[in-house]
Amino acid sequence: MTRDLKELKGIAEAAAGAARGLALAAPEKRDQTLAALADNLAGGSRNLLQASEMDTDEAARAGLPPHMLDRLALTEKRLAELAEAVDRVRRLSTPIGQTEDERILPDGLRVARLRIPLGLIAFICEARPGAPVEAGALAIKSGNGLIVKAGREMARTSAALAEVFARSLAGQDLDPRAVTILPPLDREALRELLTLSETIDLVIPRGGEGLIRFVSENSRIPVLKHFKGVCHLYVDQGADLKRAADLVVNGKTQRPSTCNSLEALLVHAAEAEAFLPPLGRRLAGLGVALRANQEARRFLPEAEPATEDDWGREFLDLILAVKVVPDYEAALAHIARHGSNHTEVIVTEDQARGEHFQRSVEAGCVMVNASPRLNDGGCLGLGAEIGISTTRLHAYGPMGLRELTTTRFIVTGHGHQRT
Amino acid sequence: MTRDLKELKGIAEAAAGAARGLALAAPEKRDQTLAALADNLAGGSRNLLQASEMDTDEAARAGLPPHMLDRLALTEKRLAELAEAVDRVRRLSTPIGQTEDERILPDGLRVARLRIPLGLIAFICEARPGAPVEAGALAIKSGNGLIVKAGREMARTSAALAEVFARSLAGQDLDPRAVTILPPLDREALRELLTLSETIDLVIPRGGEGLIRFVSENSRIPVLKHFKGVCHLYVDQGADLKRAADLVVNGKTQRPSTCNSLEALLVHAAEAEAFLPPLGRRLAGLGVALRANQEARRFLPEAEPATEDDWGREFLDLILAVKVVPDYEAALAHIARHGSNHTEVIVTEDQARGEHFQRSVEAGCVMVNASPRLNDGGCLGLGAEIGISTTRLHAYGPMGLRELTTTRFIVTGHGHQRT
Numbered sequence: 001m002t003r004d005l006k007e008l009k010g011i012a013e014a015a016a017g018a019a020r021g022l023a024l025a026a027p028e029k030r031d032q033t034l035a036a037l038a039d040n041l042a043g044g045s046r047n048l049l050q051a052s053e054m055d056t057d058e059a060a061r062a063g064l065p066p067h068m069l070d071r072l073a074l075t076e077k078r079l080a081e082l083a084e085a086v087d088r089v090r091r092l093s094t095p096i097g098q099t100e101d102e103r104i105l106p107d108g109l110r111v112a113r114l115r116i117p118l119g120l121i122a123f124i125c126e127a128r129p130g131a132p133v134e135a136g137a138l139a140i141k142s143g144n145g146l147i148v149k150a151g152r153e154m155a156r157t158s159a160a161l162a163e164v165f166a167r168s169l170a171g172q173d174l175d176p177r178a179v180t181i182l183p184p185l186d187r188e189a190l191r192e193l194l195t196l197s198e199t200i201d202l203v204i205p206r207g208g209e210g211l212i213r214f215v216s217e218n219s220r221i222p223v224l225k226h227f228k229g230v231c232h233l234y235v236d237q238g239a240d241l242k243r244a245a246d247l248v249v250n251g252k253t254q255r256p257s258t259c260n261s262l263e264a265l266l267v268h269a270a271e272a273e274a275f276l277p278p279l280g281r282r283l284a285g286l287g288v289a290l291r292a293n294q295e296a297r298r299f300l301p302e303a304e305p306a307t308e309d310d311w312g313r314e315f316l317d318l319i320l321a322v323k324v325v326p327d328y329e330a331a332l333a334h335i336a337r338h339g340s341n342h343t344e345v346i347v348t349e350d351q352a353r354g355e356h357f358q359r360s361v362e363a364g365c366v367m368v369n370a371s372p373r374l375n376d377g378g379c380l381g382l383g384a385e386i387g388i389s390t391t392r393l394h395a396y397g398p399m400g401l402r403e404l405t406t407t408r409f410i411v412t413g414h415g416h417q418r419t
Numbered sequence: 420m421t422r423d424l425k426e427l428k429g430i431a432e433a434a435a436g437a438a439r440g441l442a443l444a445a446p447e448k449r450d451q452t453l454a455a456l457a458d459n460l461a462g463g464s465r466n467l468l469q470a471s472e473m474d475t476d477e478a479a480r481a482g483l484p485p486h487m488l489d490r491l492a493l494t495e496k497r498l499a500e501l502a503e504a505v506d507r508v509r510r511l512s513t514p515i516g517q518t519e520d521e522r523i524l525p526d527g528l529r530v531a532r533l534r535i536p537l538g539l540i541a542f543i544c545e546a547r548p549g550a551p552v553e554a555g556a557l558a559i560k561s562g563n564g565l566i567v568k569a570g571r572e573m574a575r576t577s578a579a580l581a582e583v584f585a586r587s588l589a590g591q592d593l594d595p596r597a598v599t600i601l602p603p604l605d606r607e608a609l610r611e612l613l614t615l616s617e618t619i620d621l622v623i624p625r626g627g628e629g630l631i632r633f634v635s636e637n638s639r640i641p642v643l644k645h646f647k648g649v650c651h652l653y654v655d656q657g658a659d660l661k662r663a664a665d666l667v668v669n670g671k672t673q674r675p676s677t678c679n680s681l682e683a684l685l686v687h688a689a690e691a692e693a694f695l696p697p698l699g700r701r702l703a704g705l706g707v708a709l710r711a712n713q714e715a716r717r718f719l720p721e722a723e724p725a726t727e728d729d730w731g732r733e734f735l736d737l738i739l740a741v742k743v744v745p746d747y748e749a750a751l752a753h754i755a756r757h758g759s760n761h762t763e764v765i766v767t768e769d770q771a772r773g774e775h776f777q778r779s780v781e782a783g784c785v786m787v788n789a790s791p792r793l794n795d796g797g798c799l800g801l802g803a804e805i806g807i808s809t810t811r812l813h814a815y816g817p818m819g820l821r822e823l824t825t826t827r828f829i830v831t832g833h834g835h836q837r838t
Contacts, residue, residue, distance in 0.1 A: 250836035370832030413789030417669035
């Protein structure tokens with residue numbers, strides 16, 4: 001066992017022990033911890049702001065690009081928003097401790113499921129201070145322990161956040177190690193952390209595809225993640241074209257850098273002539289570049305020809321792939337081949353077709369007449385989210401508090417035996 | 420890519436495609452397939468019995484021990500039982516296709532969860548013909564594809580079973596590759612199968628700890644499993660001692676080779692003198708050997724001293740570890756250290772203590788006043804089970820049909836956008 005591994009194992013075991021205490025504490029203690037966390041973020045923010053400034057200055061000198069500097073920086077306003085996000089989590093109903101599906105079997109045996117936390121979660125993120133705060137709040141609310149490994153550019157901010165979490169937990173006599181924000185780890189140490197399957201129950205990576213692939217490929221612990229979001233919107237024959245155009249614009253331009261933004265538009269051939277020319281002009285006015293198949297380019301003179309690589313590509317930018325398809329089945333086949341199991345949309349006036357699409361398209365969230373940008377725990381009424389899963393085990397789609405829990409069977413008899 | 424891997428990938432992709440068809444078929448087609456499967460097992464059994472006889476003869480010549488030969492052999496009676504088990508699965512309610520948790524959000528967006536199959540499951544088992552039959556029936560009922568890798572001692576039986584499944588599926592115009600029983604694979608080929616994480620959604624290994632460890636350590640696909648069942652029963656102060664003794668006897672002797680049998684007995688010091696001497700005599704009469712700590716041996720003259728290795732050991736035999744503990748907390752600490760997250764039991768007349776035990780002991784099934792042998796999907800009212808999970812991700816405890824499914828978010832708006 002390397003020195004790193006031994007040290008990480010000790011840290012993880014302490015966090016797992018603290019998590020058991022957090023899980024068994026009264027719900028009020030967890031809620032009061034979140035109230036204190038919100039206060040400590042909003043009120044005692046001087047240390048945090050100083051740490052963030054030092055991190056940001058150093059990163060600027062090291063040449064971090066502006067959009068990453070922007071994500072790295074904490075401001076008074078951002079802290080107030082984070083405090084409000086923590087308080088929103090506090091106000092959600094407690095996801096653990098209830099019994100569900102209680103049944104009395106014919107022989108009198110009582111069988112129920114008790115909702116419990118998952119245990120200890122490792123959260124791996126890049127240099128965005130909001131991510132560990134929100135993950136930490138969700139972990140506390142759901143009675144889970146959390147170990148955070150954040151990007152090294154936020155090293156001082158991480159240390160200051162660790163102190164804020166520790167103070168908030170200790171104030172309720174909870175073991176502060178339940179939320180452990182690690183100092184920066186190199187890839188080799190991260191790889192060691194990911195072997196601790198006896199102690200850590202789940203890994204959630206948030207960030208670019210490279211980080212997520214590294215975690216998935218090296219983890220001996222189950223991982224919940226999405227690699228990428230390649231979201232399609234299909235405009236059906238007979239669709240409300242005004243609505244369809246508005247959804248395309250919202251899906252593509254509202255925040256193009258996110259995983260639930262629209263990357264490809266599929267249009268039924270019968271609607272192409274009426275739909276595409278005005279949409280093309282509107283998107284051009286919003287700075288969106290188009291890459292289209294030959295049929296679509298007949299109606300989109302401004303579009304470049306799409307290459308084979310443009311299908312199934314996550315642009316994360318003001319670029320949209322456009323394909324005219326001969327029929328609904330061709331749209332289904334295109335999505336089956338190029339989709340990423342993230343978010344898929346149909347715009348249709350035909351209710352049966354919408355339901356067929358929802359039943360047969362393979363994705364964690366399948367929408368009728370709505371923007372893919374709404375695939376988000378907050379927008380879908382889960383209260384908050386810790387990520388979006390594109391694999392079907394344990395959670396599929398946006399992961400809220402419930403997805404951070406499981407159930408244990410509890411069985412009560414009066415001497416029941418097996419015969 | 421090796422030749423094995425290429426071939427296995429092709430087989431898995433064909434099975435995954437067939438699974439999609441099975442998932443979208445009408446529920447009646449899946450039920451009729453199960454009815455045909457039950458008929459084909461019970462009625463057209465000649466090929467199966469011949470194949471089994473050849474496998475069993477060869478295994479006997481190769482020196483397979485009698486208890487393994489017994490598990491390997493198919494008889495008319497065993498086939499009739501399997502047909503009945505398949506028919507029981509057919510009669511369960513269909514676990515997929517329903518919408519759950521439907522809500523209309525304040526802005527009119529309709530959000531629901533649609534229950535869907537997991538996709539394609541790889542089932543890895545030893546040479547027990549019943550296992551792939553039951554797994555195949557559960558897969559068909561839940562709309563999942565199944566790839567089976569069974570022990571090589573049942574090679575001919577596997578081929579005959581493959582034919583029975585194929586005929587039952589094809590009779591309903593379903594792609595027979597939805598249940599694919601592979602010819603024997605060596606460890607290297609199995610290792611290759613376990614890398615196909617793009618095509619196979621879940622691996623369920625059934626068998627000895629060695630097989631399960633091999634699968635867990637080599638799989639790039641999520642695995643649901645238990646390594647072993649080290650089940651404890653704690654006799655609380657004030658417990659009904661007659662009931663406690665009956666539960667110990669049932670837990671230990673009803674079928675000692677199973678994972679939910681009792682392996683260790685913990686007794687509150689205040690009950691040791693009244694409880695242990697008569698229990699020791701009763702167990703001796705049933706052929707159970709005892710390994711006890713010093714305090715327990717005062718009341719169990721026939722017991723050997725327990726070694727440190729005896730705690731947390733899965734004997735799978737007529738051997739029971741016995742420990743007298745000073746109090747309830749010591750019992751909790753012993754289980755926390757030596758339990759296997761499988762099944763834990765308290766015998767108590769104190770309801771609050773029973774509930775505390777169920778909330779705080781970490782296991783997939785925690786019981787009050789019942790035999791651990793009842794931790795079984797059938798006994799707990801799940802209808803059937805494909806295994807027992809001792810990890811908290813996706814499923815914890817016995818896994819029935821519901822655990823072979825997940826949910827997808829389905830969202831319906833009328834032009835809803837994100838602002």
